[in-house]
Amino acid sequence: MKKNRSLKKNFLYNFSLNIINVLFPIITMPYVLRVLGADSMGKYNFSVSFSQWFLIFATFGTVTYGIREIAKVRDNEKDLDKTFTEIFLINFIATTISIFVYITIIFISPKTNMEIELFLIAGILIFLNLFCIDWFYMGIEEFKMITLRSILIKLICLLGIFIFINEKNDYNVYALITVLAFGFANIINLIYSFKFVKFTFKEINLKKHMKFIFVFFYSSVIVSVYTLFDQVFLGFYATNTDVAFYSLTKQIYYIALSITLSISVVLLPKLTNLANYDILAYKKMLIKSIDYIYLFSIPAVIGLIILSKDIVWVIGGEEFEGAFISLIIVAILVFTVSLGTWQYDQLFLPLGHEKIGLKNQLFMALMSLLLNILLVPKYGYIGASISLVITEISGTIFGIYYAKRKITEVKFKYITKSFSKYIVASIIMGLVIQWFKFLGFASLYNIAFGIIFGSCIYLSLLFFLKESICREFYHYFQNKVNFL
Structure with missing residues (x-):
């Protein structure tokens, strides 16, 4: 106790x-x-x-x-x-x-x-x-x-x-x-x-x-x-403004990513334990955990892309406005990095395939180094952003390829039954946020509407589409209310 x-x-x-x-x-x-x-x-x-x-x-x-x-x-x-x-x-x-x-x-x-x-x-x-x-x-x-x-x-x-x-x-x-x-x-x-x-x-x-x-x-x-080295390289071969724009982009992206990953991390100990004695229960929990990643990361990507200019303006002001282009480029990483982290923490580690992590890291490091050398001197912070996206996406694809070829303990599909529901709900949510932006309100109001009403629209659509996690939460709270 x-x-x-x-x-x-x-x-x-x-x-x-x-x-x-x-x-x-x-x-x-x-x-x-x-x-x-x-x-x-x-x-x-x-x-x-x-x-x-x-x-x-x-x-x-x-x-x-x-x-x-x-x-x-x-x-x-x-x-x-x-x-x-x-x-x-x-x-x-x-x-x-x-x-x-x-x-x-x-x-x-x-x-x-x-x-x-x-x-x-x-x-x-x-x-x-x-x-x-x-x-x-x-x-x-x-x-x-x-x-x-x-x-x-x-x-x-x-x-x-x-x-x-x-x-x-x-x-x-x-x-x-x-x-x-x-x-x-x-x-x-x-x-x-x-x-x-x-x-x-x-x-x-x-x-x-x-x-x-x-x-x-x-x-x-x-x-x-x-x-880390991308910012150091940018400092040597680009301007101070390039470094500032890129650093701001990464800070915003990391905030969105940390919120998405914090949900997934809670499930890690349980998955590791299940993988040791109940592979069927592990597979069931694995599918649920990847749905959690999709549930939060897909709308986050859509929201970051649509509200990128507003977010950068509110946080950095007019002088940093140009950083929104970089934020649009890296927004997709909230999804791909979340998926890549999920692969390593909840698939490779519990099943004893941690060595693939080191191979994947080496592959990503070499790719990042090469792309930064090619892109940063000519394109500055935009080049660094493109390099980061290609590197992270390649690492996630490498992990998917390995999982499909080498992991025999459990078979599952990355595209779950609920995946299309998250896509549809996120797109509709994005269209509503974009419509609100056309009304000409200040950036702060656009962000507030996007987070509050966008989330409500997204979750309501998922409930209407009978998405499993949302319905589980609904029944859980319903039982709590009835109990009281």
């Missing part, structure tokens, strides 16, 4: 954290983008992306590996202290090396040397990784600390932004606020961790971790090529 309560609490903390991570940029972005403008935001985004690239090397795979290893020994105090110390030391060594390499490069490279103060501030991110132990808290499932700390840090950031960011040249101050907030969080983490663990240097063995940690490091570097 105690364990179930703990799981419920952890779920609520995780859910709260996701809500905070979505709301924070929605609140801060309109102000920051209007004050700093495209050029200054481009400089900031480039510097942070550049430092985050080195942060991948600084963490050295310890994040995912650390969670797994801490979870294994969390009930043994001696082993917990020893494992914590060993992983902390590996992170410390990798971070120290990364700091020296980063500082050397930013002084040598003409592009980074032009804004050396900004890049030094951004580099503090790497230094503060010395104290980053999020992997420890996740390993012992101390989600309360992670959530409460995140709320506190974001509130401090919020105050700092509205007090100190007042003009276009404040981009260095903005970078300092975000970096110091990250550092403050890490220091709090480290101090609080001594409630659960302590450093011990007796019989430590770093070598035993290296074989496995390299796998996680290799994976994180590959993923960063197509999730």
